[in-house]
Amino acid sequence: MHTTVWRNRKPLEREMGENTQDGTPGSWFRVTFHFMQNGARFFVQEASTASALMDVSYKIRDEESRKIPVFVSPSAVPYSVRDKLKPEEMEQLKLTLSKRFDVSQQALDLQRLRLDPDLVGYDIDIFLNRRSCMAATLQVIEKYFPELLSLNLSSNKLYQLDGLSDIIQMAPTVKILNLSKNELTSVWELSKMQGLKLEELWLQGNPLCDTFPDQSTYVRAIRECFPKLLRLDGQELPSPVTVDVDTPYIVKLCKGSYFGSDELKSLVLQFLKQYYLIHDYGDRQVLAGAYHEEACFSLMIPFHPEDPAPSSLCKYFKDSRNMKKLKDPYLRVQLLKHTKRVIVHTLCVLPKTQHAFSSFVVDTWFQTETMLCFSVSGLFKAVEGSSQGCVRAFTRTFIATPARYASLCIVNDELFVRDADPSETQSVFSIPLPTPTSSSMHPSPSSSRTSCRHPPPHLR
Amino acid sequence: MRKSSSSSSSQGDRERHQGDRERHQGGSGDVFEQPHTSHGRQESRTRRDSGNPAEEAAGTTPMARPMDFKIYVDQACKAAEEFVNIYYETMDKRRQALTRLYLDKATLVWNGNVVTGLEALTKFFDVLPSSEFQVNMLDCQPVHEQATQAQATVLVVTSGTVKFDGNRQHYFNQNFLLTAQSTADNIVWKIASDCFRFQDWESS
Numbered sequence: 001m002h003t004t005v006w007r008n009r010k011p012l013e014r015e016m017g018e019n020t021q022d023g024t025p026g027s028w029f030r031v032t033f034h035f036m037q038n039g040a041r042f043f044v045q046e047a048s049t050a051s052a053l054m055d056v057s058y059k060i061r062d063e064e065s066r067k068i069p070v071f072v073s074p075s076a077v078p079y080s081v082r083d084k085l086k087p088e089e090m091e092q093l094k095l096t097l098s099k100r101f102d103v104s105q106q107a108l109d110l111q112r113l114r115l116d117p118d119l120v121g122y123d124i125d126i127f128l129n130r131r132s133c134m135a136a137t138l139q140v141i142e143k144y145f146p147e148l149l150s151l152n153l154s155s156n157k158l159y160q161l162d163g164l165s166d167i168i169q170m171a172p173t174v175k176i177l178n179l180s181k182n183e184l185t186s187v188w189e190l191s192k193m194q195g196l197k198l199e200e201l202w203l204q205g206n207p208l209c210d211t212f213p214d215q216s217t218y219v220r221a222i223r224e225c226f227p228k229l230l231r232l233d234g235q236e237l238p239s240p241v242t243v244d245v246d247t248p249y250i251v252k253l254c255k256g257s258y259f260g261s262d263e264l265k266s267l268v269l270q271f272l273k274q275y276y277l278i279h280d281y282g283d284r285q286v287l288a289g290a291y292h293e294e295a296c297f298s299l300m301i302p303f304h305p306e307d308p309a310p311s312s313l314c315k316y317f318k319d320s321r322n323m324k325k326l327k328d329p330y331l332r333v334q335l336l337k338h339t340k341r342v343i344v345h346t347l348c349v350l351p352k353t354q355h356a357f358s359s360f361v362v363d364t365w366f367q368t369e370t371m372l373c374f375s376v377s378g379l380f381k382a383v384e385g386s387s388q389g390c391v392r393a394f395t396r397t398f399i400a401t402p403a404r405y406a407s408l409c410i411v412n413d414e415l416f417v418r419d420a421d422p423s424e425t426q427s428v429f430s431i432p433l434p435t436p437t438s439s440s441m442h443p444s445p446s447s448s449r450t451s452c453r454h455p456p457p458h459l460r
Numbered sequence: 461m462r463k464s465s466s467s468s469s470s471q472g473d474r475e476r477h478q479g480d481r482e483r484h485q486g487g488s489g490d491v492f493e494q495p496h497t498s499h500g501r502q503e504s505r506t507r508r509d510s511g512n513p514a515e516e517a518a519g520t521t522p523m524a525r526p527m528d529f530k531i532y533v534d535q536a537c538k539a540a541e542e543f544v545n546i547y548y549e550t551m552d553k554r555r556q557a558l559t560r561l562y563l564d565k566a567t568l569v570w571n572g573n574v575v576t577g578l579e580a581l582t583k584f585f586d587v588l589p590s591s592e593f594q595v596n597m598l599d600c601q602p603v604h605e606q607a608t609q610a611q612a613t614v615l616v617v618t619s620g621t622v623k624f625d626g627n628r629q630h631y632f633n634q635n636f637l638l639t640a641q642s643t644a645d646n647i648v649w650k651i652a653s654d655c656f657r658f659q660d661w662e663s664s
Contacts, residue, residue: 250589250624254661255572296601302619303596323537323598333533336601365569365655366637371607373615375635375655393659395633397617401607411604414617416597416633421660 043075085124085136092122094140107150107176108141114156128156134163142170150176154202158182165192172196180233181205190225200231257362264364268374271400271408272362276355280380284348291340292401292411297347298336299415312387315351316417343413351387355380372408373399379420393420532602536614539649540600543638544618548593558585561651563639568654571661589625596620603637612640614649631659 044050050072057070085093096118100109113119114126126133141148151174153164158179167174177198184190184206201222203209212218219237223229230237259265271290278286291297300322301313320326321335337343359378366373375397382390395416400408543561550558559581562568568575568584575584595618603613616636621629635655640647 250627253571253573254658258569258572258574260574292604292606294604296604298599298601300597300599300617300619321599322596323541323600324596329534329537332537333530336533338529361572361657363569363572363655363657365635366567366653368609370609371603373635373637373653373655375633375657377633377657377659395619395657395659397615397635397655399603399607399615401604411607412601412615414599414601414615414635416599416617416619418659424660 084132089122089124090136090140092119092124093126093136094144097137097140098144101145105150106145106147106173107152108145108148109152110137110156111152112155113137128153128158128163129160131163135166138163138166138170145171146173148174150174150178152178154178154180154182154205156182158184159189160184161189161192167193168195174198176200178202179206184208186211187221187225190222194225196226197228198226199228201226201229202233204233257360259362259364260367264367264372267406267408268362268364268372272360272376273357276357279347280352280354285344287347288340288344290408290410291343291413292409293340294338295340295343295411295413296336296338297343297413297415299417301416302418312390312419313392313417315385315387319346319350351382352384353380353392354383371399371401371411373397379425391420391425393418393424535612536600536602539614539638539640540598540616543616543636543649544595544598547636548595552591552593555585555588555590562654563641563650563652566651566653568656570656571658589627592623592626594620594622608639612647613652614638633657633659 044053053070054072058067060068062068096113096116097108097110099118100116101107102109110128113128116126119126126137128134128137141151148171151167151171158164159182161184174196175198177196177200180202182205184203185208187208189208190203203222209218212221219232222232223237257265259268275287275290278284298321299316299319301316301320303320303322303325319335319337321332323332326332326335337346356379361377362374364372364374375395377393377395379391379393382388382392397412397414398408398410399412400410403409547558547561550561559578562578562581564578565576566578566581568581570584575581597617597619599617601615603615607613614637616638618634618636620632622632623629634657636651637653638649639652641650642648
């Protein structure tokens with residue numbers, strides 16, 4: 001069945017397509033959905049489906065409340081289905097393309113493909129303007145040349161790129177594309193491939209090149225489709241005026257730990273090492289020595305509304321103080337652990353852990369004479385209970401004041417814990433953790449008691 | 461910003477810390493130059509002086525908190541919630557106004573890069589691509605007065621997702637130190653320091 005959806009007045013084609021799609025099962029549009037002037041045309045297979053569509057004619061409305069007519073007429077099997085290459089034709093196409101593939105360059109040269117003797121000899125017509133032919137070609141590329149870097153489609157009489165637009169999904173690695181000596185008349189055709197991260201493009205010999213008043217307008221228009229383009233028609237492009245602002249740029253900026261100075265680095269690292277040795281291997285009561293009498297501690301874990309099943313972080317859940325969820329002022333006070341006695345009690349009840357020092361990233365982000373703020377991110381492993389072996393990621397922010405003997409006294413402590421992503425955990429826990437030595441690890445009970453008010457010797 | 465409890469042991473503590481503070485003080489370049497006083501502070505001081513010996517005596521029950529601590533927590537929560545709404549909205553929609561939320565000498569540590577002062581911050585945010593932040597988590601704590609030289613200060617911790625220029629989504633963690641700045645008729649919270657990191661900064 002051949003269905004056409006019409007609109008009376010000037011439509012915005014895209015919007016109409018989406019509107020119509022909203023109310024219908026998705027698969028109807030798979031078969032040659034395309035826009036024709038004021039309408040969108042597609043095929044459905046069943047007469048019952050077509051009749052259901054006809055029933056909504058003039059009943060559904062667009063966003064401007066205009067009624068949308070639907071026309072249905074019986075039709076033969078659409079070209080795209082009818083022209084689908086037979087398996088033996090696909091095989092011959094694959095052989096032809098393989099001959100034209102240069103593995104060392106990851107380059108595929110499809111110049112004048114329709115005239116290739118390997119195809120003509122077998123009486124196979126490959127006209128890349130046909131969707132079925134372009135689709136078959138892209139399928140071969142996807143399956144056999146998944147790392148393709150360079151694609152040459154010059155001299156193929158291409159006047160539209162509807163079929164090639166699938167290259168974004170099927171050959172996303174392509175960086176060099178040659179479309180020269182075709183019959184493209186408008187940049188609109190190129191914009192169908194927007195999203196392809198092209199670095200080099202050849203367009204000379206297409207009518208569209210002559211539609212621009214000057215070279216810079218031409219370059220700008222092409223660059224709008226392909227912002228990462230470095231070369232056009234063999235010419236190096238001037239660097240864009242604006243900074244290249246996509247994700248790689250952002251990520252390139254990222255650096256490791258920031259300490260500010262070597263002194264702070266050794267102070268903070270020494271502190272963290274001692275803190276986590278006691279935290280992981282010692283008696284957490286001893287950590288009292290690291291906290292100010294009136295220190296604060298709180299923690300939070302992610303809350304996933306889409307995943308109501310009990311999180312593996314449930315041991316942390318009852319203390320989680322995520323104020324995005326927790327609105328009760330009383331609970332907000334309750335969950336902010338205040339005074340070192342309460343904090344140490346809380347820490348002692350939290351699950352036993354092993355922190356991976358090698359994973360630590362530290363930012364020392366504020367310093368005055370009287371305070372030091374630093375945050376440490378990294379990984380730890382649960383070492384007991386049902387979640388034994390689970391790897392978590394954490395970020396912990398400390399605010400500390402200077403204490404005696406060049407050590408630190410924690411006044412604020414905020415802990416964020418989440419499940420670690422498998423990609424993060426690779427190799428981290430294969431590195432052996434620092435083995436505790438008897439002197440620093442198991443301080444005698446008396447030493448912890450006497451040094452209550454100030455950090456115990458091993459924290460100094 | 462909190463006052464010590466009135467129990468004798470922490471009284472002793474306070475004196476000792478006072479001494480510490482004098483020893484460590486004296487940097488005129490600190491962000492926290494002006495000790496801040498407000499009505500709220502005066503009130504809580506009075507409360508503290510009236511004494512609340514229950515706190516130390518109450519053993520492990522977390523119920524026994526001095527009233528002034530609760531006031532500071534409420535104040536911190538209110539400041540943090542208001543701030544976070546304004547900050548990320550400004551970041552996403554009115555980037556050019558963002559530095560108004562920072563103190564003149566504020567510092568930003570952004571994925572390990574340090575940016576200090578309004579001029580550098582303006583430049584940094586100018587170059588940073590347009591953003592779509594979503595904050596999923598928020599926590600805050602009043603920062604102890606001993607660290608802040610009695611300048612009302614709140615630690616704000618956020619976590620969520622961000623897309624720069626509509627690109628791939630990153631999870632992030634961010635910390636802020638907010639300090640209360642008194643103006644003619646009210647208190648304005650400004651950022652003294654800001655620390656931002658992608659959770660996946662290494663694998664990106």
